[in-house]
Amino acid sequence: MRTLTSDTQKLRGLIDREAERAGFAVVAVTSPDSIPLAPSRLAQFVAEGFHGSMGWMEETLDRRGDPSALWPEVRSVIVLAMNYGPEHDPRELLERRDRGAVSVYARNRDYHDVMKGRLKEIAGKIVAKAGGDVKVFVDTAPVMEKPLAEAAGVGWQGKHTNLVSREHGSWLFLGSIFTTAELVADTREADHCGSCHACLDACPTDAFPAPYRLDARRCISYLTIENKGPIPLEFREAIGNRIYGCDDCLAACPWNKFAQMASEAKLAAREDLREPKLSDLLELDDAAFRTFFSGSPVKRIGRDRFIRNVLIAAGNCADPALAGQVTGLLSDASPLVRGAAVWALSRLLPEAEFNACADVALALEGDDGVCEEWQQALDGISQKEIGL
Template sequence: MTVALTIAKADIAARAHALGFDAFGVASAREPWPAGARLEHFIADGRHGDMDWLAREAHRRSHPQQLWPEAKSVIIVGQSYAPDDDPMTLLAEQDKGVVSAYAARRDYHDVVKGKLKQLAQWLAHASGEEVKVFVDTAPLMEKPLAERAGIGWQGKHTNLVSREHGSWLFLGAILTAAEFEPDAPHQERCGSCRACLDVCPTDAFPAPFQLDARKCLAYLSIEHHGQIPRAYRAPMGNRIFGCDDCLAVCPWNKFAAASAEVKLQARSDLIAPRLEDLVRLGDADFRQKFSGSPIKRIGRGRFVRNVLIAIGNSGEPALAAEAERLLDDAEPEVRGAAVWALSRLKGRAELSAAAARRMAESDPDVLAEWRAALGEAA
């Protein structure tokens, strides 16, 4: 017979900080909460875009106990990924790509989950109760839980904001059948500030505390399949994976410090990498370069599509040859983006000549790109 050990919430917090987590809090897994209703409205309005898994799992996301009925408490931890410099400055280097700060590091799923499993195993042994670990890959809404656990609040950009860590926190959660005193929920402290709303290049926030993912450059460059909608290509600028604008302008970032966690230090080769180098990546090169990176998950096709959009926005005629080379790529996503990039860097006569050599194109989306580029009716 297993005897449950006595354990205090302070003991769990101390263990979490010893493992390198920067934030810690506890929320009740039993209490009702409004996050489920907000998700329903988000999906009903179609603001989830191509993320069909959100709609499929909406019921399981509506409350932690829908995921695991035996859960009584939720342990929430946060890991800072505050960048050393302002990511916004990189937007001016148009011949280079901008990778979201979180993706310029080792995949946070691996880093956070590894430490969270250690904490969970210790908690299970010390409490004698079952636990379950979650890091962004299961239908659990960590941000509302982190707000309820007192770690921060969901800001007007819908991301978590912390007084100590700004808008730069990775979150992880442990559901436990043990019950601990919950922390007081954090109060919203955005005040009259709307910097995150005003900086958005695509006006993706229909109202404060609401996001339309279909307009969000982070969603479009990562989750969206196929061609990027034409209205959002120029606003993408040189953002090739994600968009940090709404996070980077948050005034609370002035208190954030870069993590001392070695595994979360930014990779130097992903800070303003040259577009010319990235667009030449074949599939094997892509997988090798982004091994251990969240970028690997979107695949070479979508990534090079994004790089070609950046090339089209670069104003660098020297990069036109890179776009033209990819007009014959095996991936339709790449070919279509190459057409658009070339149309931004070459004159109509050169574009027409390139089109004439590719009369065998059969993909309807790529054909639409050619018609639009040549000024014909789509």
């Protein structure tokens, strides 16, 4: 067991003060060997294919499950959490189908950028005080932040697999500082989910095969962000107007009643991303997309994937007023966009108009995937006609 010396106390006091100054809601410490079950759980997740197309998870399996495998010199892991609690329940926007729902975490600056600079400042203070070496991570390296945060006492991994805090609910960004300094670990947090399954019931696509287990291939966040291809037909209606990520399981957590709205201005939502109009977003070409989402995590998926998402939302909106914009995207340079436009248009146009549009577009379409979208849409209309 590590001994609590005067120097250790002073270093921890410094870390706590600097974390508070930098706007972190929680700071806690654990040891690099505190997540012994993580490697096997991660291996099972990958073996069952629940990671979908996120090949990097399989490629970094060994390092991801063990902090010491990632950096053998690490002696302590400092976990820091930043509150991004929303002002209102984000699910309220789901009823406004003419608006796009962007996940709460992505409504302003990329939290990776916000947190990493602050973590580096704290890490620099640690080295100045205690010497040694440090490494800073914010969700971009093979680090299992959630199990480490649970081990450090920041919160616990709920049945939705996300971190839950008694003080901050499900709204915490996580980052970590690996250090060669010897620090005393904090007490692990217990699981306080009890018999509650609100988060599991809230999932629109049944992405949880069991409590504490997630099949990312069915998760709307995965489908709209990580998934590079067309969104599978079976999930399109359930996506509703969610155009980037999904907050349903997070927002359903009863522990959110103790969460406070994020007070840090840099984490407050951009006004133009609180409830953007689908009609405005459909107009974005690549240059406009990059400008509009400059500094936002949304920018990372690129314009084509984003417009794919907006088109799915447009189809679910079922507002004929959007048909003109969607028709224009049938000639978009991206097959991904054209394919999504086909599905959206099949829900926006009367049958005769859609069939006429198909006759023209199919004669010009050279992409097999888009042609398949047309055929699926036409088949769907035929099945409706005969009552299937």
